[in-house]
Amino acid sequence: MRRIRLLVFNRALGVLDYRVPEGVEVVPGNVVIAPLGPRQLTGIVWEPDRLVTDEVPDHKLRPIIEVLPVPPLSSALRRLIEWTADYYCAPMSSVARMVISSGGALNGPATMTEYRLSGGIPERMTPQREQAIEALQGEQATIRELAGIAGVSEAVLRGLVGQGVIEPISVAIDRPFPPADPDHDVPDLSPDQREVADRLVQAVEAEEFAPFLLDGVTGSGKTETYFEPVAAAIRKGKQVLVLLPEIALTENFLNRFEGRFGAAPVQWHSSLKSTERRRAWRAISEGSAQVVVGARSALFLPYANLGLIVVDEAHEVSFKQDDGVRYNARDVSVMRARFEGFPVVLASATPALESLQMAESGIYEKLDLPSRFGGAQLPHIDTIDLTEEPPDRQRWLAPRLVEALEDRLAKKEQSLLFLNRRGYAPLTLCRNCGFRFQCTNCSAWLVEHRLSQRLACHHCGHEETPPATCPECGEPDCLVACGPGVERIADEVRELFPEARIAVATSDTLNSPEKAAEFIAAAEAGAIDIIIGTQLVTKGFHFPELTLVGVVDADLGLEGGDLRAGERTYQQVSQAAGRAGRGAKPGEVLIQTRHVDAPVIAALAEGNRDAFYEAETEARRYVGAPPFGRWAAIIISSEDDAEARQAANRLGDIRPHVDDVAILGPAPAPLAMLRGRYRHRFLVNARRSANLQKVITEWIATQEFPPGVRIGIDIDPYSFV
Ligand SMILES: Nc1ncnc2c1ncn2[C@@H]1O[C@H](COP(=O)(O)OP(=O)(O)OP(=O)(O)O)[C@@H](O)[C@H]1O
Numbered sequence: 072m073r074r075i076r077l078l079v080f081n082r083a084l085g086v087l088d089y090r091v092p093e094g095v096e097v098v099p100g101n102v103v104i105a106p107l108g109p110r111q112l113t114g115i116v117w118e119p120d121r122l123v124t125d126e127v128p129d130h131k132l133r134p135i136i137e138v139l140p141v142p143p144l145s146s147a148l149r150r151l152i153e154w155t156a157d158y159y160c161a162p163m164s165s166v167a168r169m170v171i172s173s174g175g176a177l178n179g180p181a182t183m184t185e186y187r188l189s190g191g192i193p194e195r196m197t198p199q200r201e202q203a204i205e206a207l208q209g210e211q212a213t214i215r216e217l218a219g220i221a222g223v224s225e226a227v228l229r230g231l232v233g234q235g236v237i238e239p240i241s242v243a244i245d246r247p248f249p250p251a252d253p254d255h256d257v258p259d260l261s262p263d264q265r266e267v268a269d270r271l272v273q274a275v276e277a278e279e280f281a282p283f284l285l286d287g288v289t290g291s292g293k294t295e296t297y298f299e300p301v302a303a304a305i306r307k308g309k310q311v312l313v314l315l316p317e318i319a320l321t322e323n324f325l326n327r328f329e330g331r332f333g334a335a336p337v338q339w340h341s342s343l344k345s346t347e348r349r350r351a352w353r354a355i356s357e358g359s360a361q362v363v364v365g366a367r368s369a370l371f372l373p374y375a376n377l378g379l380i381v382v383d384e385a386h387e388v389s390f391k392q393d394d395g396v397r398y399n400a401r402d403v404s405v406m407r408a409r410f411e412g413f414p415v416v417l418a419s420a421t422p423a424l425e426s427l428q429m430a431e432s433g434i435y436e437k438l439d440l441p442s443r444f445g446g447a448q449l450p451h452i453d454t455i456d457l458t459e460e461p462p463d464r465q466r467w468l469a470p471r472l473v474e475a476l477e478d479r480l481a482k483k484e485q486s487l488l489f490l491n492r493r494g495y496a497p498l499t500l501c502r503n504c505g506f507r508f509q510c511t512n513c514s515a516w517l518v519e520h521r522l523s524q525r526l527a528c529h530h531c532g533h534e535e536t537p538p539a540t541c542p543e544c545g546e547p548d549c550l551v552a553c554g555p556g557v558e559r560i561a562d563e564v565r566e567l568f569p570e571a572r573i574a575v576a577t578s579d580t581l582n583s584p585e586k587a588a589e590f591i592a593a594a595e596a597g598a599i600d601i602i603i604g605t606q607l608v609t610k611g612f613h614f615p616e617l618t619l620v621g622v623v624d625a626d627l628g629l630e631g632g633d634l635r636a637g638e639r640t641y642q643q644v645s646q647a648a649g650r651a652g653r654g655a656k657p658g659e660v661l662i663q664t665r666h667v668d669a670p671v672i673a674a675l676a677e678g679n680r681d682a683f684y685e686a687e688t689e690a691r692r693y694v695g696a697p698p699f700g701r702w703a704a705i706i707i708s709s710e711d712d713a714e715a716r717q718a719a720n721r722l723g724d725i726r727p728h729v730d731d732v733a734i735l736g737p738a739p740a741p742l743a744m745l746r747g748r749y750r751h752r753f754l755v756n757a758r759r760s761a762n763l764q765k766v767i768t769e770w771i772a773t774q775e776f777p778p779g780v781r782i783g784i785d786i787d788p789y790s791f792v
């Protein structure tokens with residue numbers, strides 16, 4: 072009688088015991104199918120002593136149905152799942168689901184049908200058929216892809232299939248990825264780059280846990296530098312994961328990767344088709360995927376043989392997941408490297424204070440690239456005090472910034488205007504009665520998007536068409552836009568410089584890898600004079616002709632009760648500034664602000680990074696914020712406000728009184744309603760000595776909540792809404 076314990080992908084079911092039938096081999100980490108009533112469920116075999124459950128007597132155990140044909144999850148990965156669940160107060164099943172993130176991959180090898188020319192000739196030739204036959208010589212793909220290649224409709228090709236001119240071929244879906252060649256095109260590194268690269272290569276060869284902070288100024292060539300340890304890992308037959316914060320960056324990265332290694336890496340992100348997902352998942356789990364580049368979700372995949380993780384732009388907020396398992400991929404990367412015993416590189420020009428602190432206390436090894444590659448200079452930075460040099464009425468660009476733009480246009484150089492606000496205007500109101508357009512599901516204003524002619528909520532995605540009359544007072548043509556978004560800045564630029572070629576770059580306009588690639592190609596080819604963009608364009612891009620960066624509103628991020636506002640502003644503005652003057656010509660940055668004396672702005676203006684970090688460190692030490700203490704946010708939400716408030720108050724009444732842990736609240740969350748749910752919040756501030764997770768889990772566990780109430784726990788939060 073062999074009993075096994077399963078972690079199943081259903082939080083309510085949790086942990087279940089089963090019997091292994093005669094002749095079936097099972098080891099911990101196997102993914103299996105088991106019966107539950109009339110249904111079937113998927114589970115992972117776990118060590119029984121690490122998962123507690125009420126034991127079912129032997130005679131009641133049902134046999135599992137099948138062991139799925141995928142490699143068992145390694146014990147290191149199982150430990151990572153446990154650690155992540157514990158640290159982020161999340162159910163293990165939810166973490167495990169991020170590992171098994173392609174249902175299709177679990178079913179073993181599969182085939183699909185592709186088509187190619189058979190050599191036959193159609194009974195009747197038409198111009199389109201002729202065109203197709205000519206274009207498809209030597210091609211093999213799906214009908215849809217072939218239609219794209221030939222520039223004819225799918226119907227034309229189906230007609231040719233009917234006549235046997237095009238024939239179906241069965242191919243394995245999971246065909247191998249082209250191999251990367253570590254010696255394909257090795258760059259000449261600068262002496263600084265060489266030193267850093269050598270140290271990292273050495274660490275890869277040592278095959279031991281080693282965390283690095285690669286601290287290099289914008290344009291220092293961090294990518295070329297970390298490609299060397301990537302090459303070293305490939306030579307050793309180890310897999311590599313490169314995490315990028317944004318899908319828009321992938322295209323740029325892919326080109327550089329292909330140039331260096333002669334083949335594209337394996338990609339992992341949310342826009343993959345399900346066949347691409349399963350192909351990638353299987354290659355990753357079997358070890359044939361050498362280098363994977365992906366968004367944060369790539370971190371939990373079951374790599375057979377990982378030997379290096381690089382987290383590029385490691386300070387980026389997008390590594391933090393804000394729903395489901397609220398993990399930070401930067402921090403979990405370090406844990407994964409530790410469990411599996413390999414180096415991890417956090418690369419950034421503006422590291423998180425936490426990362427710098429780890430380096431200072433000797434836990435991370437710090438590697439520096441203090442100057443730009445190829446002799447390019449860091450840009451000259453200046454502030455524009457909007458209280459002294461204001462723009463004209465209903466304008467947002469101060470005269471000095473307009474002059475600078477004009478100057479670049481005359482010199483045929485590129486400019487970038489950075490404003491971290493999508494759409495046309497963040498608020499629309501009625502001139503007659505003052506009515507403000509608000510989201511019906513959230514306590515947030517609707518943002519006008521003029522290009523797509525809609526009012527949109529940036530929190531829940533709710534959209535409306537702007538009405539012709541005010542919904543409150545019925546007055547026609549009375550709506551006014553308040554404040555600027557990037558679209559409005561674009562209008563202003565168009566009016567000022569009708570001849571300029573401009574591009575708006577946001578997640579609305581660059582919403583697919585193809586569109587991002589098109590934008591990058593146009594910008595690199597000098598086909599854009601002025602780029603107007605959100606934080607999306609501040610990271611990673613390298614446009615050599617770009618010599619002017621205008622920060623339209625540096626104060627924007629400083630508003631509100633965000634505990635990380637200072638750091639985020641510093642990072643965003645420096646990253647934006649970092650796009651200027653990366654080529655031969657020097658760069659200039661103009662920062663528009665109303666608070667020239669604010670420490671962040673002053674540090675930015677002086678280009679004095681240390682001053683900013685010192686001030687921020689002191690401020691954090693004073694309030695016990697990370698890295699000196701820890702924060703957690705607990706959000707209690709319900710569709711019924713009274714229910715949410717009562718649940719929060721009851722929880723508040725029984726709050727634990729523990730040394731070193733302060734529990735603030737409950738209070739309505741800054742975003743008091745989100746997606747139709749009312750939200751009340753506790754903020755927990757703990758010293759490092761306290762066991763924050765234990766205090767929170769035990770506290771929450773003492774209460775039963777009505778079914779409509781949800782409790783969200785966010786450890787080390789980045790979002791304070
Ligand atoms: N050793 C090298 N040989 C040739 N070109 C290089 C080398 N190192 C860097 N470059 C080039 O210099 C430019 C800047 O490098 P890269 O974009 O990697 O900088 P970065 O440090 O990532 O900057 P950021 O933090 O701003 O993204 C790129 O065009 C890159 O191809």
Ligand SMILES: [Zn+2]
Binds near residue numbers: 510512513515528530
């Ligand atoms: Zn909304």
